[in-house]
Structures are given as structure tokens and as C-alpha cells.
Amino acid sequence: MTGRKVLMDFAVTPDSHTLAAYRARGGYEALARALKTMQPEDVTQEIVDSGIQGRGGAAFPAGRKWQGIDPHDGQPHYLIANADEGEPGTFKDRWVLEHDPHALLESMLLGSYALGVRHAFVYIRGEYDQPWRRLDAAVEEAYAEGLFGENILGSGFSCDLFVFRGAGAYVCGEASSLLGSIEGTRAWPRNRPPRMTVRGLYQAPTVVNNVETIASVAWIIRNGAQAFREIGTEKSPGTRLISISGHIRYPGVYEVELGYSWSKFLHEDCGGLLCNKALKAVIPGGISSQVMTGMDAKVLTPGEVEGMTLDHEVLRAAGSSLGSGGMIVIAEGTCMVRLLQIMLRFYRHESCGQCTPCREGTGWMHRIIDRIVAGEGRPEDIGTLYHIARFNDGTTICGLGDAAGYAAIAMLDNFRDEFDYYIEHGNSKFGGNLECR
């Protein structure tokens, strides 16, 4: 087992996602108690004390984000749950939406109470059909029982929830871009300053949290910040939902206590690699986090992955991150050149076209890698890829441009020989293989 649980603490049955089942697990008790006994600031303080970090990718302390909003400043505020889970390899929020939608809804209510929010939103990606059906049904159930709307549970607190379906752009997962999508404008990321907690949706202070982050709020209020802190490590409290895919025997969504051994997770909980191959690399948190190498045949000591624990600090120290929790496992014998081609095609397709370096740079990198894969690579291509990646980093409004560059740099740094081989011979060292045979 992968440690203690916060979200996956019940058995999934055909009706475990319903309101009745959620209530049977103690659902909405935290809400009732908070509305009766806690001030909005107390709820925020509880979240600050819990030390929970954002689960969407940047791992920013969620409590600090909430403290950016004064619930009594007389302005309208908005709370948005970001369910536009577009990062390749990431499908963890889907589990929450499908199996525990009421945990999200209760947490949204607690968050709305804490931040003085009258209208809250869930921005769900358009491709998520089943999750949307489940969420929509849950919202209807909650409205029918007076958990949303005017004067919730007789407390005088009112809140309405809107479920907004996206139209399938990766960039809408970027919080400020998502605001544009809701407002009905072109979903382009916005410049900071101003921060969204100063001027966000409809120019009002706005908090955008990842689904997993916000869904943990109900648990924290129910059990207390101290109980949450006891899970995980000191600096990374709590658990992470990890959606693991790739060359792994049991892919799926796992809840992992932060600080859990990575090697144990891969080889025991997930059943090890397909075809009993050796580990070549892991993309730990969606393709926008940096690739980590596994057991490298040329290095006798265990590679970076082995012996490492899963938490934000350790990965950050290693130059990567748990990102969005979308772990992709790559077995020995995979062609990294073709893998990078797929990644760069994605970034080119999803670049919104706003900032010059990302708009032009992602297309440029994709054309170069396409040419290399077609067997027409030139030795100077590697240098050009580095150049593009370097100047994409930090020069754009949002992180998409940076991430495309990171992907290229990580692959080139770690698997330079494969690229050199492909350029020199005009074909792949591993037969262009992406599957595990």
C-alpha cells in the first residue's frame, strides 16, 4: 500500500459517488460545523496551518494564495476549481470528479465561505464526459438538498456553483487563460502583475485551485490541520494522487503519501515495468516536468529514481517536480528522439500563439525534430534546439513556452547519444520504438 489516504479513503462501489454515500462517510459534516462555529478567516487559517501545496503543478502553498484575498473588502470574489486536466499523462483529477465529486463540492463551499465567494466555478475540460456527468449529477443532488443556493443550512451564507465546460485547449489549464475562457474572450494567458487574487475573473479577486488541492480542503477541515500535517513529510504534507502510465504493469491513479519510496511505488505497487524491462526514464509529473533517468546501464550506482522519495522538496532538489502528478514510465529500448518528437508536436499544437518565443519556438523545434526523425538531421540541429529552448525559458507570459524548452533540454541532456546517433545514421538507435515488446 502507498501510505495513508486523504481522498481515496473509501471503497469505490457503483454508487459510492452519490450524495447518500458521501454523507454516510461523514460528508458535509465539516461544512455544517464550519458554517456554525468558524469564521471565514478560521477556515483560511486552517488551510495555511495544514501546509498543503498546490497540486496542479507549481506546488505553491494554497493557504498563502487564499490569504491574498480579504473576504470582507466588499468586492465580489470568485473561486474556481481548475479541472481542465490537459497535461499529457495526467488523469488524476478525473478520479476525484468521477468517484468523489461531493468532496470537491463540499470543499468548494468551504473555500467559498472562507473567501467570501458568492459564485464559484468548476472549469472542466470538454473531453471529460463521464466526469462531467458525475459532477453535474452531484451538483443537482447538492442543490436539491439546499447545499448550494441561498442561505445554506440556515447559516445566512449563500453560494452558487457553475460548471463550465472547456473546449479542449491545453492552454486553458493555465489559470489566467481559463479566466478568459469563462469570460468568453480568447483564452490567452494574462500578464502578471496584477495577480489574479488582485484582479482575476471579471476584474475581481479570484482564486484558482487545482481540483485535487481544493478537494482536500473538506478533509482538512473535518480532521484538522494537525492531522493533515502528520501525513506526508514535514515540508510536503499530505498525499498526492499520481496517475501513472507508460510501460508499467498496473497503470492507473494511486494515492501516494508524500515521502513514499519511489522505487517501492514503481516496482511493488505498480507491479514493475512491462515485459520485465529495465527502467530507462520517468517523467514524474506530466510532460512539463523534467525527465528523470532511471538505472542507466553505464552508471553502476542506482540512478536518480531509485532510492528517491516522492515529495516536492526531493524532486525540486533533483531539478524536476511532481508537477501535475502525471507519471510516465519509460522502459529501456524506447526511442527518446521519437518521444521528444511527440512531446514537441503537442507543444506546437497547443501553443496559444500569443508570445513570440513560444509561438515561433515550439513550431521551430517541432520542424527540426521532424526533420531529424525523417533522417535529415544536421549536426548543428542540437545546438539550435538548445538555443530555442534557452530563449523560450522565462520570456513568455505563461509557463507553456518554458515547459516546451524544458522537455527538449531534459531529453537532450540525458540522451544526447541517441540524438547524435539518429542524426549521424539517419535512423533510430532503437528502431524508433515507442512500445514495449
Added chain:
Amino acid sequence: MPVIFINGEAVDTGEHGTVLQAALANGFYVPHFCWHPELSVVGNCRVCLVEQEGRGVGIACNMPVVDGMRIETDTETVRAQRKAMLQFILLNHPVDCGICDKAGECALQDYHYAYNGEPALSREPKQKGTKFYPLSSRILLDNERCILCSRCVRFTREVSKSNVLGIEYRGDSALVRPAEDRTLDDDPYSDNVIDICPVGALLSRSFLHQARVWYLEPTPSVCPRCARGCNVQLWHRKPEWRLKGLDPAQNTRILRVTPLENPRVNGPWICNRGRDLGEILERPRAQQALLKGAGVTMMEAIEATRALIAASTRKVALVSSWASNEELRAFRSALGDNFTSFVKADQLPEEGEVVEDEFLIRADKNPNTRGAQALFGSDVPEIPEDADLVLVWGEGVDFARLPRGAKIVLLGSWLLPEVGHADVFIPLSIQTERRGHYTNFEGVVSAFEPCQSRPEGVIDAETLFPLLAAPGAWGRG
């Protein structure tokens, strides 16, 4: 006022909220494509990079001024990043400066020479885009040259408010396009997007391939087509570049009209009507003085007018609202006592044109109504039936409505049917042939300068009026 340090020099930022504005206002040039003083900040070109001590490189256009901050505009990091940005911008740009109307006044060209100057790093084929996409009957769009700075899109949203333009698709396939079922013909200010385009993506059909801009020079002038009196620049060939091989009309023609920034009148914008001054200034000119339709010399026409003035008792003048303040004063001091004067409208709104809006266009289609009314009152022209001499100055008078017995003296510039019906006709010069001032409807006075020479046979109104009043002056002059 916050004080910041740019390249080590203390700068009082005054009213400026961002580092870019403060830098530009204090003589530190920071290159920029997407930023425009009249439009919102989008920060998408990423060229206005500066380095803030302790914070690294950021875009100056969205960097709020903080007291005591230290900004460097020309460090090695900034130079390297700027260079890289220009490489990105030029990646899919066709670099067809040789056939581009913008060459010579193109920001991309200038910045390339100033901040990059290196051959392309890329060996990839360029992305193809649409050439000559018609945005309206006036404007063409070249998507290959477009750098997607979104200035034109923001202009139609924030300034002209027609909301015609938007951006379609994503990434390096993104295109500027009009909204569904709309064209820029809906926007009476559309041509401003040609001026604010930092590259040659938006092209004026009327100026397309007409001239290289370095052969042209602008003359400051005032648009006469409504009471706003927008300040404009009339572009024509430089005198040293007038070519014998060219048709003489080409050598002196006004090739394009652009706004001349004046915050008190029009800001940096003008309407499309103002760009079409040729419609009105290039009409056939009258160059021959006439007596009842028969050609005479200028002196004979002046003598005849003097005789009519002396012989008549009830004299009425219809004063032109297209006359400059100088001409109006000359008329009043020379002949004002002899005539009962009314200010008339020379031009009325035409069918299909925007009569008036909340931005620039005014319903009064004459440039100097206010200046004329200051001297001659604002009474509606009412010509008494017993008037025996009517002096008509300019256009817009129906002779059939004048008293039957009255003699008519017409002063005008254009070859209109009326010139043959007047008892005396004297041809006058036009705005582009003399200097003067107009007073706009808000009382702001703007000057215009000559850029064409007077054709033979015409006279300036300012010269004419003293001659009509003082016998003998003509012979001595």
C-alpha cells in the same frame, strides 16, 4: 513622484505607471512592437525586455514603476534575449522588404539592424500564409508579414469599437481575421490600423506599390472634411526626388494622408474620409477668370467686380466655411463694411457617410465654421429679395435660390457648372497651395502648410480682397 534609476541615471517617472513609458519619456529607447501608447498592454511581442536589479529580465511595458528600482536597458542578457526574440519574429517572416510598402518605416527592419543584424539561425522552410487577404475595399492583409502583435485587433476593440478584427487559430498558425460576415468596411476609422501596424502586414490599397516612402516627405496640414479639423500629414515626393520621367502630376500628387498626432484634436487617429482628401482636392480645377461664361484676364475680372461693388446698393456676401482665418480677416478688413455677410456651409454630409459619431467625425462637414462665425456671426443665411449683388465665396450655393435681379460674383476653385452662370467668376487657390489656420469646433486653431504650387491663373483669396477694395493696387503689385 517615484524616482527610478535607468542605466544608472535617476529618472523622475512623473505620471508614468510603467517602466517602458518612463524610459521612453526620458530619452531611453526601449524597442517595442505590441505596446502602443493609446492601446492596452498585452505584452506579447517580448521585445521590450529590460533587466531589473535583483529581479532579472522582464518586459518593460508591464513592469510597474516602484520607487528606487534599478533598471538596465542594455545588459548582455537583455541584448542576447532581444536578439533571440528578433530571430523568433523573423523565423516565418518572408523578409520581402524589396516589395513591401512599409520598408523604410518598418519597426522590424529598424530593430533588426539595431539589435540583431545577424543572418537567420533557422534552416527550416518558412510557414506559408495568406497574401493579400482583403479585409475591406481599402485594406489588404499579408499574413506572412504579420507578427501577431495584435495592435490592429486592439484598435478595433478599444478605439474605433467596431470589434471587426480578431485572431483565429493557435500557435504559429494564428491569423488575424475579421469576425464572421464582417469586413473592415464597417469601420470608418479602419485605415489607422495601417499606420499602427509595426510591419507591412496591413496595406492600403490606394497606396499599394505607389511609392517608396524614402522618396516622400510629409507636409503638416489640417483635414478640411469636418469641423474636427484633424491634424494630418500630406505625403508627396521630396522636391529633390521629382523625376522628369514621371508624369508631372505624379511628382506633386498627394500620395497618402496620415494623422499628425495632436492630443487636443485627434490624438494619433483620423477617419477614412480624411485619408481620401484626393476625392475632394483632385477635382478638376477652374483656372480661368470668367465674365458671364466668357474668358477674361484676372485684371478684367477684378475691375468688373469693383465696378459691380461700386454700382450696387444692397450687397450680400456668403462667406466660405472652408476659408482660412487669414482669408476671413482679409475679407472683413477689406470689404466687410460694404457687405451684409453670412457664413454658409460649403459641404453637406454625403449619402452613405457617417454623419457624426462619438469619436472624431462631426456633422458639420466644413473645417472653419467656428472661425468664420467668430467674425461674421452665426445667423442662417437669409438673402433679402432686394439684394442687387451677391458675392458667393466657395461652393454649396444654389444660384436658383438667389434673388432674380441680383448680380452674382463667384469666388471658387473647382470647375463646377455654376462658374459659367455667375456674372463674374474669379478662380482661387486651394488649401494645399497656401498656408493658413482653421479653428475647429472646440476652438482649437491648427495650421496648414502648402505642398503644391499654385496653378497658373488662380489667385489667393487673401491677395484678392485688398485688390477688390483698393483701386489701382493691382497695377502696382
